[in-house]
Amino acid sequence: GAVVSQHPSRVICKSGTSVKIECRSLDFQATTMFWYRQFPKKSLMLMATSNEGSKATYEQGVEKDKFLINHASLTLSTLTVTSAHPEDSSFYICSARDQGRGWTEAFFGQGTRLTVV
Amino acid sequence: GENVEQHPSTLSVQEGDSAVIKCTYSDSASNYFPWYKQELGKRPQLIIDIRSNVGEKKDQRIAVTLNKTAKHFSLHITETQPEDSAVYFCAATGYNFNKFYFGSGTKLNVKP
Numbered sequence: 001g002a003v004v005s006q007h008p009s010r011v012i013c014k015s016g017t018s019v020k021i022e023c024r025s026l027d028f029q030a031t032t033m034f035w036y037r038q039f040p041k042k043s044l045m046l047m048a049t050s051n052e053g054s055k056a057t058y059e060q061g062v063e064k065d066k067f068l069i070n071h072a073s074l075t076l077s078t079l080t081v082t083s084a085h086p087e088d089s090s091f092y093i094c095s096a097r098d099q100g101r102g103w104t105e106a107f108f109g110q111g112t113r114l115t116v117v
Numbered sequence: 118g119e120n121v122e123q124h125p126s127t128l129s130v131q132e133g134d135s136a137v138i139k140c141t142y143s144d145s146a147s148n149y150f151p152w153y154k155q156e157l158g159k160r161p162q163l164i165i166d167i168r169s170n171v172g173e174k175k176d177q178r179i180a181v182t183l184n185k186t187a188k189h190f191s192l193h194i195t196e197t198q199p200e201d202s203a204v205y206f207c208a209a210t211g212y213n214f215n216k217f218y219f220g221s222g223t224k225l226n227v228k229p
Contacts, residue, residue, distance in 0.1 A: 032215055034217070036219075041222075042222070043206060043219045043220060043221040044219040045219075049215065060118070093160065093161075095217075097215070104151070105163045106151070106163070106217055110159075
């Protein structure tokens, strides 16, 4: 299947700092990528849709100023957690769908474990 | 957005038995329903999917059924094996075919 790579896999940051997470589609172009947050033993909560060349669209209840999304190219989307606080600690995971494969299967990155201390 | 509910949250079966996981969705516009398997510490992987114009789909030991009228769909795993142990997520697209909204997950434990 197609490959989505996410970096870093783990990050620890101090409260009040910002953290950037990258999501790359390695062997296909993705005009749209998706960012999820996964709490322990919980489901994947859709946070936002990242659109190449335009603004991201956020799900209800997600603070767009807290979670900045940039999709500058067809293979890269970034999620920046600004002014991070301990409650932002979570597992963040991105996904992308390959138009060349008929827009069906979503391929996931390996996820990023964020810990804010 | 779409609201997907999934049951049960945990399921323990004996090796060789069948396992059934059920999901309901709220948006009648949803037209694509994938199931993902997530092993501990790994990324979710697609195991089977179904489109709204089909009522049932089977792939070896795995099958999915869809009832559009009732807005529910189910995953059936037969002859379960220990390697089937994982968390399973259902998803639906809602009116926007691009997006996936996931159920809360089912932790399946297959006992040898």
